[in-house]
Amino acid sequence: MPANAPWLGGVNPISASSWLWRALRGHSVTFAALFACSLLGLSVFSEFRGLLDRIDAPWYVWLLAPIVLVSALAKKEQEWIPDARKRLWWARGLVIGSIVAVILIASLAPEPKPASHEPTPIRTNSPLR
Template sequence: MVNPFALNWLWRGFKGNSVTFALLFACLVLGWSVTGSLWFFLRNLGVHWIFALVIPGLFFSWLAKREEKWLPDEAVRKRWARGLIIVSLALALLIAWVKQ
């Protein structure tokens, strides 16, 4: 099943220059669902399932809003976000090619 947020993460990372969402997209393309792992972790801690679904979204939104503080230069954020997306797509294609 395809993550319905993947295109949103791609758009926010590539066009919106968000390193957080570019990293989420890169992890998804490479086969690691960060949000799924966080959900699993929260469920093992005993957090109710509805909160385990909501908390990752709130956390990543909060993290994306704080990007300007820990990476203030917009050109650097743009370069990092686009680089993460392009490298992850190239790496995913390389992995698929090697597996053939």
């Protein structure tokens, strides 16, 4: 996966692959949702950090709050969805559904126009002349 992949929306590909592994191996709906959002181009952490920036939170809150929030959600999901099979089904459904959605979006998107090789015009009304 290239580091500048447009479908990752500025998310580190290593983080996305880690979330995928945790979603499939650990039956985590939280990490499956993070993976699905990153695959669809939504950086949840960037949006959360933007919110923290608007309320003028200090830099250490930017680092700790997402970690604490994701950890709390991952631990609470066992209470919210106590059945391990159901958690696995939801996690795999989110992962597979997001992959299918990206493939559909890519196949239905119009092809980009080829770049023109025309030279850039020179400004003739420059104030320096």
